[in-house]
Structures are given as structure tokens and as C-alpha cells.
Amino acid sequence: MPPNLFAELPASLQEEQFIELFARPEAGLKIERIVSRGQASPPGFWYDEPHGEWVIVLAGAARFRFEDESVARTLQPGDFLDIAARRRHRVEWTHPTEATVWLAVHYGLAARDG
């Protein structure tokens, strides 16, 4: 059986779960699954990454905020967006009772970001 994105979803989570699905460091690429169960970024915290990240929500729901936008975006299954390097962002909310499953494609990674 091939590996499956929706396999072994944790029934409960203390923190967001990150699983690397695929990596090609020489191509600057890493693909990971992120699972949230109600987790959000800490108050006032902004991610600020040195590389780009294309993300798609494939189960659950989330509210995602760019610092340079005044309103959060609501993400449903199938919704995707690109997070350019150094564009500050945070997750304001994820569904409290369903698993929210993200697929994240990190690109332009330098070896040190791996």
C-alpha cells in the first residue's frame, strides 16, 4: 500500500504535528504534513521564514493571517496559498474538534533551513 496523507491521524494532540513526507535537499525541497486539532500560533507570534512555503488545507478548517493583511483568511479543504519567504504570518484558529490536515511544500530551502 502506498503511504497516505490521511493515515494515522492522531486522535488528540498537545501540539501541532509535523511529519516530513518527502525531501530533496539538493533541490531545496521539503514536503510535510501538518496536523492541528484546535492549535493556533501563540498570541502575538508571527512566523518569519527564510524560504517560501506553498500550503493547502485538505481536511478540517483554519483561519490564516498575513501580517500585511488586515483580515484573516478562512481556509477550507482544497484552499491553497503561497507564503513567500519573509512574509510574516500566523495561524489564528483551527477547527476545535476535527483534524485539520495541511500539506506544506517548502521550496528554496538552503541546507541550513532543512
Added chain:
Amino acid sequence: MPPNLFAELPASLQEEQFIELFARPEAGLKIERIVSRGQASPPGFWYDEPHGEWVIVLAGAARFRFEDESVARTLQPGDFLDIAARRRHRVEWTHPTEATVWLAVHYGLAARDG
């Protein structure tokens, strides 16, 4: 509203549909949506690509074959696999009545492959 992978799925298709969702040529990256409705690779045809491609099926169903494997793999929603550069492969079958939706992450692209 953010763009959605499952939006505007064609009700019928003469050929597989390829839509570019995201590209960063300088990072050698292209992400596309592929929709099939019963399409398969022509008999005897093998894809043989100069770059790598990580794919995941997110709706429908497919049978996927590597030339160096004796048996086709059945892919259901959530199933993913990596197709290394120059590893010959074909799609033997896709679901005849449902849309099969693939997300394909092309990596290690040279400008000429774009």
C-alpha cells in the same frame, strides 16, 4: 476567497486537464492540478521526464505503473508517491465516472523543462 483545488472540476473531459497552480522557476518548482475522467496513458506509452515529480491523488482513483515494477499501484485519495527523474511510468486507469484529482509537485526543473 482563496483558490481551491476542487473548484471548477470539468464535468467531462476529452483529455486529461493540466492547470498550473504555482511556479517558481528560479527554485525549479512547479505545482499543478491534474484532472482525469477515465483517461489513461496511451497503450505502450511511458512518461520519461528529466525532472522529479511528487504526486498525490486527492479525489477519485487511479492505477499507476512504474516500468520497473511488475504490478500497478492502486491510488486512492491521500495516496502519494515520488517519481524520480527518468523513472519511466504510466497511468493505467482512472476512475471512469468520478473526477480523479492529482496534485503534482515538479522539482529540480531546469528552465527548459518549465
